[in-house]
């Protein structure tokens with residue numbers, strides 16, 4: 001008997017899989033580990049339903065895909081969680097947090113579409129997200145596969161973007177994001193985001209290829225993060241911005257998106273080297289507490305901007 005069952009995601013057949021029936025006891029089985037690794041590589045996004053064991057299972061599962069790491073923005077802070085590899089993703093009306101007005105709604109804990117680490121040269125390989133306290137309303141996490149985005153990209157845009165690179169910088173205020181859709185208004189910025197701009201790791205811009213091949217499969221990834229993008233390297237002008245704007249408009253197509261509606265007992269694993277994610281936010285009176293692991297890794301194609309001496 002197979003150690004787990006898989007089925008397609010609800011409302012998204014281009015990528016992703018749902019895994020059911022996985023017992024925490026079978027996580028150490030080499031064949032199960034190999035099967036899960038292959039599934040992650042092929043599908044990009046894996047939803048584990050009704051999986052037992054909480055934090056312990058989350059950390060042990062993460063170890064299949066790579067070494068769990070401490071999130072770079074948490075280094076040097078006094079943020080503590082139950083396990084050193086777990087980062088908190090929290091919105092609690094009693095505590096400090098980001099609040100934005102978006103489409104006439106006030107939302108806490110919203111995050112625009114992005115891949116993690118665009119503003120540094122080394123991109124983590126992914127993570128596993130698990131809910132601790134779910135809100136009564138809202139709180140979905142969006143995912144978007146950029147292999148599927150490349151597959152749907154018209155030929156004339158493929159030719160224009162392939163071979164170019166995108167320049168990124170840390171931008172804590174989403175209303176000032178240059179690409180993608182911006183919130184109407186910043187209501188409140190969290191201390192973590194405010195102090196993030198002073199973090200030593202974000203003082204020099206980062207550059208990543210706009211298109212690259214997934215190691216092991218050769219499939220092309222349209223590797224563009226709307227949040228943090230400043231422009232195209234060597235084309236930070238009207239023509240370059242128009243091209244990047246057109247690419248991002250293509251990437252943010254609803255047919256490429258999947259919005260995960262969280263249930264207790266869920267864990268969601270994604271591949272940060274090929275997927276964007278976003279947080280839809282919650283009404284500001286709701287509490288949403290998530291725990292994530294970060295899977296260490298480096299795809300080896302990012303670099304820092306070199307500023308020529310005057």
Ligand SMILES: [Fe+2]
Pocket residue numbers: 114115116277
């Ligand atoms: Fe993220």
